[in-house]
Amino acid sequence: MATEYFPDGKTPIDGWFYDVSVPELSELGKQYVLTSHGILDDGKLHTTEIQALIDAASRDGGGVIVVPRGTYLTGALFFRPGVNLYVSDGGTLRGSDDPADYPLTETRIEGEVCRYFPALINADGVDGFTMCGPGTIDGNGMRAWRAFWLRREWNPDCTNKDEQRPRLVYISNSRDVLVAGLRLQNSHFWTNHIYRCQRVKFIGCSIYSPASPVRAPSTDAVDIDVCTDVLIKNCYMEVNDDSVVLKGGKGPWADTDPANGSNERVLVEDCVYGFCHGCLTCGSESVHNKNILVRRIKVLDGSNLLWLKLRPDTPQLYEYITVEEVEGKIENFLTVRPWTQFFDLKGRADKPKSLAEHITLRNCDCDCGVYMNVAPSPEQYDLRDFTLEDLNIRAKDYGFTGDIGESFTAKNVSVEKK
Numbered sequence: 001m002a003t004e005y006f007p008d009g010k011t012p013i014d015g016w017f018y019d020v021s022v023p024e025l026s027e028l029g030k031q032y033v034l035t036s037h038g039i040l041d042d043g044k045l046h047t048t049e050i051q052a053l054i055d056a057a058s059r060d061g062g063g064v065i066v067v068p069r070g071t072y073l074t075g076a077l078f079f080r081p082g083v084n085l086y087v088s089d090g091g092t093l094r095g096s097d098d099p100a101d102y103p104l105t106e107t108r109i110e111g112e113v114c115r116y117f118p119a120l121i122n123a124d125g126v127d128g129f130t131m132c133g134p135g136t137i138d139g140n141g142m143r144a145w146r147a148f149w150l151r152r153e154w155n156p157d158c159t160n161k162d163e164q165r166p167r168l169v170y171i172s173n174s175r176d177v178l179v180a181g182l183r184l185q186n187s188h189f190w191t192n193h194i195y196r197c198q199r200v201k202f203i204g205c206s207i208y209s210p211a212s213p214v215r216a217p218s219t220d221a222v223d224i225d226v227c228t229d230v231l232i233k234n235c236y237m238e239v240n241d242d243s244v245v246l247k248g249g250k251g252p253w254a255d256t257d258p259a260n261g262s263n264e265r266v267l268v269e270d271c272v273y274g275f276c277h278g279c280l281t282c283g284s285e286s287v288h289n290k291n292i293l294v295r296r297i298k299v300l301d302g303s304n305l306l307w308l309k310l311r312p313d314t315p316q317l318y319e320y321i322t323v324e325e326v327e328g329k330i331e332n333f334l335t336v337r338p339w340t341q342f343f344d345l346k347g348r349a350d351k352p353k354s355l356a357e358h359i360t361l362r363n364c365d366c367d368c369g370v371y372m373n374v375a376p377s378p379e380q381y382d383l384r385d386f387t388l389e390d391l392n393i394r395a396k397d398y399g400f401t402g403d404i405g406e407s408f409t410a411k412n413v414s415v416e417k418k
Contacts, residue, residue: 006265006291007320017231017267020203022132022180028084030063034072041070045096050074057083067091067135075101079123087135095120097143102166108195111250111285113259119170132180139168139187141216148217160218165189175199187219195225202232211240211275220245226261238274242281250285250314252348262288273299282318283309284339292321299328308356309339310381315352326364332373338380354381362389371415372399394418
């Protein structure tokens with residue numbers, strides 16, 4: 001097989017990205033089946049019992065917590081080294097809808113490390129963590145969604161953190177992580193959040209949150225936050241916010257904060273997107289993203305294919321990003337605009353300047369509302385080396401028609417006005 005490279009043309013896509021094997025239950029170690037330990041499908045909250053089982057499995061050398069057929073209710077769970085999670089066919093691990101069942105802890109959220117609510121599933125420093133199976137992890141987020149929109153009606157400026165609610169999955173400071181086969185749905189807040197991780201794979205997952213009749217606010221499918229080597233493959237993502245989101249920090253000195261950092265070597269391929277706000281989004285809290293490749297995807301109904309959010313209060317560098325082999329229906333093919341939500345210079349006198357360069361979209365066949373939803377803002381950011389190549393676009397509106405920056409090129413691009 002010929003060597004493939006990330007968008008910088010120098011960094012090879014190594015063999016780790018091509019290994020999409022998923023272990024059988026029998027390969028995950030000693031099995032701790034919930035029902036064998038008195039944890040039943042009885043509608044009662046079993047956080048204490050499940051956590052005790054996780055802790056016991058870790059003390060005894062590790063293994064796998066098995067969720068059998070049925071629905072098992074729990075609050076926040078914290079996985080330990082050597083302990084995996086398997087959800088069987090017909091099995092559902094369901095989160096409590098009471099915030100009190102998610103005790104405050106130090107965590108990472110919205111570009112900062114702070115005290116906040118943990119996720120339903122938490123794994124910190126758990127190298128080799130695997131969660132898989134054909135079953136479902138359900139956040140049970142309806143109560144939180146209704147409360148959020150009620151608060152927004154009362155205070156339109158309230159932030160996500162003002163209406164406190166947990167994520168579905170938070171994995172941090174871990175290596176060689178695998179999430180495979182699961183249906184991950186109805187999160188109160190972000191669905192999957194990985195922070196300071198290396199070599200993480202999402203394979204064959206279905207990630208879902210509704211846009212109606214009650215919108216599930218800020219339920220991103222996968223938030224990648226200061227991570228290297230991430231593979232998202234053969235997944236279906238339909239969420240009421242962005243699907244794959246690159247995080248990393250925000251604020252006027254975000255690039256000097258040791259808690260923040262870059263995302264590098266991210267590959268998203270062979271995925272299908274239902275409704276979402278962004279298929280690949282850089283921001284809204286992001287410092288540096290490099291060597292990001294999205295390819296062979298189908299979009300059923302998305303708002304933005306590639307969305308570069310550029311904050312006027314944060315120094316940002318987005319480089320070597322390629323989106324290719326895309327087909328489907330998208331409202332905005334390329335979106336590049338300032339992102340001013342919760343703008344705060346925190347006393348900095350000047351506005352930090354940002355840069356997006358070596359951005360490529362190619363080999364795409366799409367129906368669009370707007371082809372180029374681009375807003376040049378030379379006082380805030382520079383746009384350089386954008387390449388649009390081998391595109392077959394049908395759009396209601398071409399959008400911006402000027403030069404979006406230095407070295408902007410279009411090769412074999414057909415844009416038909418609908």
